[in-house]
Amino acid sequence: MSTIHSPQSTYSISDLSKEFDITTRSIRFYEDQGLIKPKRRGQTRIYSLKDRVRLKLILRGKRLGFSLAETRRLFELYDADKSSSTQLQTMLDLVNEKKTALQQQMDDIKVVLMELNSAEQQCKAALADNLLKKKS
DSSP states (O other): OOOOOOOOSEEOHHHHHHHHTOOHHHHHHHHHTTSOOOEEETTEEEEEHHHHHHHHHHHHHHHHTOOHHHHHHHHHHHHHOTTOHHHHHHHHHHHHHHHHHHHHHHHHHHHHHHHHHHHHHHHHHHHHHHHHHHHO
């Protein structure tokens, strides 16, 4: 993402596209998914500060491995419960699920790396044996 911008009250699709370094098509996709809801002035989309914040959260969630469905769920919980206690608990649950999944992936990667290292050593040993046999 680019540098920090001072908050405005409204944004065009190109403003957000440039700020977050994403395509306008991506922004329209998030709109089609109901994650952001810009106002319209004729054919022009007018995005609010709330839309900008949501877009930032969508992109952050993607980087953290959250699906769009999970992000939508959090938005819906927040919209229904402005005190956000339910949203925060759900967020904690999702974070813990992601941490568990990532830990499992790390464990799996470690096992695969050990197997690859073993295979590499076996190949090197076999090559060395082949070279010795050719010399004799």
